[in-house]
Amino acid sequence: MPAASLLLSAATSLFTTTWLLAAAPFTVTVEPVGLSVSSNGEAVVVTKVVPGSPASREGVKPQMRLESIGGPMRFFSLSPLTKLGQEELQAALTPTWDEPLIFTVAPQGKEPEQTFTLKRADRAPRVEFPVVPLPDEQVRRLTVMQMQRYHIRLAQVMNGEPTFPEAPSLELQQEDTAAWVTQGQLRVMDGGGFTGQWVHPRFVLKSACPLGKGKLEVSKAGPGRPLTLQVEHGSRRPFDDTRVDLPLWSLQDVTKACAQGRKELTASVAATLSCEEDPALKKSLPVKMALTCEQPLPVGRSGELELLVNRSKYTYLVGEQARPEMEVLLSTLFPNAASVTLVQVDAQGQVIRRFATYPVPSDARGVTMEATLDTTGVSTVRLAAELKFADGSTRLTSAEQVAISTPELETKKDQARVAGTKALMEISARLTKERKSACDDPDGSVAWLEAQPEVESASNHEGHSISYRMKGSGESLSIMCHRRR
Numbered sequence: 001m002p003a004a005s006l007l008l009s010a011a012t013s014l015f016t017t018t019w020l021l022a023a024a025p026f027t028v029t030v031e032p033v034g035l036s037v038s039s040n041g042e043a044v045v046v047t048k049v050v051p052g053s054p055a056s057r058e059g060v061k062p063q064m065r066l067e068s069i070g071g072p073m074r075f076f077s078l079s080p081l082t083k084l085g086q087e088e089l090q091a092a093l094t095p096t097w098d099e100p101l102i103f104t105v106a107p108q109g110k111e112p113e114q115t116f117t118l119k120r121a122d123r124a125p126r127v128e129f130p131v132v133p134l135p136d137e138q139v140r141r142l143t144v145m146q147m148q149r150y151h152i153r154l155a156q157v158m159n160g161e162p163t164f165p166e167a168p169s170l171e172l173q174q175e176d177t178a179a180w181v182t183q184g185q186l187r188v189m190d191g192g193g194f195t196g197q198w199v200h201p202r203f204v205l206k207s208a209c210p211l212g213k214g215k216l217e218v219s220k221a222g223p224g225r226p227l228t229l230q231v232e233h234g235s236r237r238p239f240d241d242t243r244v245d246l247p248l249w250s251l252q253d254v255t256k257a258c259a260q261g262r263k264e265l266t267a268s269v270a271a272t273l274s275c276e277e278d279p280a281l282k283k284s285l286p287v288k289m290a291l292t293c294e295q296p297l298p299v300g301r302s303g304e305l306e307l308l309v310n311r312s313k314y315t316y317l318v319g320e321q322a323r324p325e326m327e328v329l330l331s332t333l334f335p336n337a338a339s340v341t342l343v344q345v346d347a348q349g350q351v352i353r354r355f356a357t358y359p360v361p362s363d364a365r366g367v368t369m370e371a372t373l374d375t376t377g378v379s380t381v382r383l384a385a386e387l388k389f390a391d392g393s394t395r396l397t398s399a400e401q402v403a404i405s406t407p408e409l410e411t412k413k414d415q416a417r418v419a420g421t422k423a424l425m426e427i428s429a430r431l432t433k434e435r436k437s438a439c440d441d442p443d444g445s446v447a448w449l450e451a452q453p454e455v456e457s458a459s460n461h462e463g464h465s466i467s468y469r470m471k472g473s474g475e476s477l478s479i480m481c482h483r484r485r
Contacts, residue, residue, distance in 0.1 A: 028090040032120035033101055035060060039089055044081045046105075054118045063108070069093070070102035070115070072143040091141040097124035099143055126166075126210045126277070129153045165208045168275045170216075172285040174203040180292045180303075181258045186251055187303030192289070193334035196393030198247030199254060200335045201287055208239045209275035217272045220246055244269075245335045247391065248287055258293035265289045299443060299460045304398040307333065308385045311368070315403045315410065322373040324402050328385040331365040337387040342369040345382045345399055354386070379404045420473020423454050427470070428477060439481035442466055 025040040027047060034053020037046050044066040049055050069077050069092055076084070077092040084092060095101035100119040107113050128146075132154050133139075142150055155161075175191035179199070186194055192201040207216050248267040257265050266288045273281040297303055307329045316322040328340050337360050344353040355371040373381050382399040389395075405413075430452075431438055431445065438445040442460040449458035449468045458468035469476040 026086045028086060028093065030090070030093045030101070032095060032122055033093075033118040035093070035118070037066060037089070037093065039082060039084070039086075041082055044089070054121055055116075058116050058118055059114075060105075060116055060118075064105040064114075065108070067104045067106050067113070070104065072096055072099035072101070072145070074141065074143050076140070088141075095120050096143055096146060099145060123277070124211065132157050165210055167210065168214070168273050168278050168281040169206075169208045170271055170273045170281055170283050170285075171206050172203055172269065172271075172287070173206060174201065174287060176290075177201040177203075177288070178290040178292065179254055180295070180297050180301075181255060182294055182297065182303070184255050184258075186254050188297050188301045190298075194251065195247070195335065195389040195391055196395050197250060197389075197391050198393075199249040199251065199289070200245055200247050201289055202334060203244055203287060205242045205244055205271060205285075206239065207242065207273050209273070210278065211276045214273060214275035216240075216242060217274070218244055218246060219270050220248055220267065247335075249289070254291070258291055261293075263291055265291060299446070300462060302398075305333075305387070305395060306398050308383070308397045308400050310383075310400045310402070314401070315405055316373070316375055317410075318375055318378060318404060318406055320375055322375050322402070322404065323370050324373065324383070325368060325370055326383055326385070326400065327366050327368045328387075328397060329366050330360065333387070335389060336360065336362065338390050339388045340367050340369070341386040341388070342371050343384050343386045343396070344371075345384050345396070347382070349384075349396065349399070351384075351386065351396070357388075373402065373404065375404050377404065378406060378409065416473050417475060420470050420475035423473070424470050424475045424477055427452060427454060427468075438466055438479050439463075442481065 025038055027036055027038045029036040029048075033055045034050030035046065035055040036048035037044050039045075046060060046062050046064045046066070049060050049062060066081055069081065072095060074092055076088050081089065081092070093101060093103070095118060097120060100117050102115065102117050104113060104115045129150055132150070134142075134150065139147070139150065177191035178189070179186055180188040186199070189199070192199065194200060205216065205218065207214070246269065248269070249265055253265065266286060269285045269287055271283050271285055273283075275281070309327045309329060311325040311327050313322075313324065316324075326342060330337065339357055339359050341357040342355040343351045344355070346352050356369060358367050358369060360367055369385070371383060381402045381404065383402060384399040385397040387395050387397065427449070431448065435441075435445055435448060442463050445466055446458045446460045446468075449455050449466075454470055456469045456471040456474075458466070460466055463481060465478050465480050467476060467478040
């Protein structure tokens, strides 16, 4: 027999055998939902429903003919059900713990087409993929959502990253929290912030649940302090970083500690992590804050809330309508303010007038405010923002000045500015001549500037820039250092 004939005969025999195998009827049982179906290559029909099972409770009955599967989404389940082999049909009809089985049955007698949703009643495994990598055949049968989680887990294992833990875990990670107290008042904080009553250190609670679901309760007992903060882990997320805003010390605690000569304050946060199918994990977690008492503030820190910005004119003429637009910048404020009021203050910083109060949305990076000023005479109006916090206390930002002036006064100011600019350039030239590069020693350059009688103030902004302001004219200059780290 010619080779071509032998090849054709072999191919025909193979096709016939494959078709016969595919057409042979088979039955699959989907235990998680209590359902058995049979397939003969032409139809997929329900053959058995277990009493009391999810399929029984939803009304699935024997002799119903399955037409299509709506979920879980597997790549091979997009094919006609009658074309699926036994293992593929078994996988296609098996729901996951967060993806129910959704299928449609054909009309039967007077019954119209129906769609059923069956959720498995057994418990999810503590770890979805305890062993990775999976065999290729098993990977192919994952749902689209499972495939995404599997590749994340595989990448974690390959990169040595943390994966689902075997037991709940909870730890506290705190920034370096420090406070500076001068003249008996808390002025500056790093690694946290404070209201008019309470100190809020900034820290993160790192919690982990084996099943990715749980509840975290955080508390610090004491009058005036919130009792509980609750957060929920996301589904299938083993680890969660929760930024906690919890007041731990009163301002009186801080100033009293300084008066006693203490260098540090400590407190304990009570935390309870409740994970699904695990006993509650309770911990007492320490938080600490370093104290610097009656010492100079850090370079470049004034102790003021410099958050208010004038977005309009700084000078209005007598008789002119004056509605300056002010914005309070909130992205760096900690803790968050509940509301903000635009106020007028006197030269001593005391509130003498309130204009309007604005609520602060939780995700706000700033709040814009307006005020109508009295322009009947020459004056200097000092505007500030009064921040009100959840504990009811308030703090004022530094003030922005708005001048009500006359053309004659403005002419004199212009002349003074010209003279001030000249003096500013002269100081800049002397600084360059005497110190070569001001940025080589920012603190030394600031000290040199402060020693000059023409200079009102000078600041080192963490080595990134140096700024100074002239007396009288108020002219200022910044030197950008662009230091490499």
